[in-house]
Amino acid sequence: MSASAALSDPIETLHIALVGSPNSGKTTLFNALTGSRAKVGNYPGVTVERREGEVRDVAVPIRLLDLPGTYSLDPETPDEEVVREVLAGERANEPVPDALVVVIDGTTLARGLGLVAQVLQARRPTAIVVTMIDEVRARGGRLDLGKLSRILGVPVMGVVGHRGVGVADVRGLLERARRWATPAEPPPVDDHEARFAWVDRVAADVGGFSPARDKRTDRIDRVLLHPLGGIPIFAGVMVLLFQSIFSWAVPAMDWIDGAFGALGGLSRSVLPAGLLTDLWVDGVLAGVGSVLVFLPQIVIVFTLIHLLEDVGYMARAAFVVDRVMGWVGLQGRCFVALLSSYACAIPGIMAARAVASPRDRLATILIAPFMTCSARLPVYTLLIAAFVPAERVLGPLGLQGLVMLGLYLMGALTALGSAALLKSTLLRGKVATFYLELPPYRIPTARLLFTQVWRSSRSFIKRAGTLIVVASIILWALLSFPRIPVDASLSQGAQAQAQLQASAAARIGHALEPVIEPLGFDWKIGVGLLASLAAREVMVATLAQIYAVGDADNFEGLRHALANDRDPQTGERSFTLASALALLVFFVFALQCMSTVVVMARETGSWRWPALAFGYMLALAYGGSFVTYRLATAFL
């Protein structure tokens, strides 16, 4: 037997589960106890996240299971069903916890006690951790935790999770879990009236009702949720968010773009000319660079979204827009997920976990890829710059800006329309009770914000290192093979063109031509579309390779090459305004992102939903491009 096997001896290891309602501070406590090193997976058969971690700095090995947030053990959602099953020992492959810790928010004690009553009914060793005791005190409340412990007959401890206060004591408490008392007489639970009569009595006894309302929160809410002012303020916050995507990120993006260009140039000057150097520069560097260039946008958007979330405004935003979301059968919480999708659909799809109703959550996941993610941006920018005239239309508004705005609106409206369609067909059913809490405004800690932004950004860096590298290398190979002999009579450019014409990619592109010709696309666009199935932003790098403008980051050169490319036989422009508009519409609709498809499958627990989304979006893209091309040819 190996040493590590001896260490994780099943007899020695304590299995403890954390139970608590959403926003109770349960996950913050989990992170504080385990040092954020959680093993994250899924419960088999359901789309519920399973988080487990080793408690740090304790004398006995303790595995802590962070159960999904639940308001009650009468399950209404898949998350809550999992909690009930684990506590009842009915979940396969999940050991029955040796002990339970109920995490309740001290500022909403009465609601937490409702859950405590139900958990005590399980008659297992149980302890209660009351969070946010600093806030209770700040609001003039006096919680008598000792008295609460005597009444419940189980250990009770207070913490301030995000500042780490009391966490060391909780570690000591967990070590003694085997000796926790099981309450002699559990509180009544079967009848809600009896349960809450008990809750009211206990809360009154321990001073749970005394905290005054948070005055600061009241004052801020009077402004931010003002009947008339609330909507302009909401709109202002959204404008700020988008402004940050488009303006603030640009200097950093230019810098990364330039750095990868310079790295490519340096590689070419240092390495011997040849296939391997081409692979490194045109395949790997260009591919990784085309993804990493979005990192500044992603970091800024996530910083702002997490900041708004931590401060407490995101819940208010959901409160303000809930009615609008209700028109298409969704709810306020879906809005936050859709907002994240403007940076990237993947965090948006993951943020949909906060949507309690499974049908609403699924609808949000399926429509998230319609929101204009940052990967569409380089394609939009390139095509608009190349084909839409830079005219002023209305005062300061330029035609190019208007087209860009139109593309964003088109994506958002299609998302909402598709949600309405889904909710009235495949996802039809009784509307789940909507409930949302407006947490008190809090000043977020820099450390928590940094951890969240880092976690969200890390997946991008990983993506650049794996999927995009592989896709770029495959694309490079398709564009470079089979090799043709070097003809000394040809110029370097003509030689490159001849090589391209003979490549496997060109053959595939020509084979595709009959399908895409009705949309106004030639074989070169066909190759780009095929390549961009892996990731939208690959389109720009592909066009750069096809048009042989050298560096993929040479934007001006590529714009010029696209606008002036002519068919060698007929001498006509191979790319017109009509076909550019059709291509833009294609990118608005199509699900060209393997990572999104994979995450969708993981989050929905089946390949059925991503397949549906892919087919639906491809059909919309093809139809939309066709109509756009015909209309634009006829009228422009």
Next chain:
Amino acid sequence: MSPETTAAQAAHRPPKGPACRSLSDLDPGVRARLCHHSEHPVPTRLRDLGFVPDTTLMVLRQAPLGDPLEVEIRGYRVCLRRADIAALCVVPVAQ
């Protein structure tokens, strides 16, 4: 709200006197008590949140677009849609 729905809801209300009204019609800032309401079962989720008869509560505000409402109950606050709480019957209480 259309006259038919109002009539239908009125038919479900127990004879508690004219002061009894739907929680969705309660004005912000008015403290009220939940009535016993046997004909229209309260959704389980609302009962889990503590919406049981004889509890006092108050509508704090409505969203700028008119829905949902923020309700204070048992010392905490929760936002609910008018449609979800229309079945809950309340009687205003003296402060």
